[in-house]
Amino acid sequence: MRMKLRLVALALYTIVTTATAGALGVAPLQPDDRDGAATYYTNGSQLLKGLQYPDQYGNARIFAFGASKNGPSIDDKSYVSLHAYGFLEDHGGYLTKWEIKDTNSTQLCGLQLLMPLVDVIDAGDGNALVTVPYWIACDGLDGTVVKLIMVYKDKKYAIRGSLPNQDTDEITETPSANFKELPAAVQKTALAYYAKVEAAAKKAADWSDPRAL
Template structure:
């Protein structure tokens, strides 16, 4: 009996540790094969597949790609949609929708900042913690708004920043539920913000 229990425990441990945490960007061919065009309203800009203890997920980043001229393609709306394959179809887990604002200075483009997006298991609990980063630009080409959205256990935790030369029109706000995130994730996002400040012309602060 003891031997049977030991074998069972060994098998259970092996199964737990065999759960893969993987993530990779999908090619255009893979996007087409998975028919991911059916889950979004706009052309797909990037798509990722990731696997964790919850299953295999597809993350689609799409932009409506409003063409202004032959050289420039600007977006007025974006969508980020995460789905899981469910009996041959897709079951949506969460989505993010956003669009240009009418406030002055006028915004003319909204886009995913994929350089700073990630699909990693940040806190080591066996589940991926996606981070979605996107921004807007004004008609003069300056960054106006920046959003950093962390998805933890299918709930969204956002940081919203408005960039401006004047102190009174600049802002930086974290959602009220921000402190509910694990410390490892909050630290990771703080380091990401520091990297963005260093690499890009953004202040990401109040006043």
């Protein structure tokens, strides 16, 4: 898939070569580029955040994140689906290098987005780490699910956890099977970021540990 945007790779390359060590040159999408990314969100979904940044080779990259409220959900504030794209500049257009999707298919649950933590950060080794964090609220006593989906060098990784709503359950934190393939510095960064995601989910859900009652 290609997206004809006006983002200029040379400008991003300049950011890379003039930035201080460790800086990624991440910036919000320009209006024209944002409009182009928004065309990927239809049928009630909408682009919620768009970021531009250079990869390790100076190539122009775009991270687009959006969601939809159309469909069954626990309440009217929850999202039913989310969809993120990673684009790479290619001969004046853009190629889709990866996608992240999740869908809530029941009216008993809803996707809750943690927008301040949807970002592109330093992975701990100077490369970009794309972060897609959210939690899932459900009616009943099932645990509150917490998710952090990440992209590092165009490959997806995840840390998934659960916050108990019964005193017989435990807090869980489970990295994906391929998580150990990441360099040690990147694993450390990802685990530290998940701690922020979990804390934000606890606050947003007004969660209290039932085991302490």
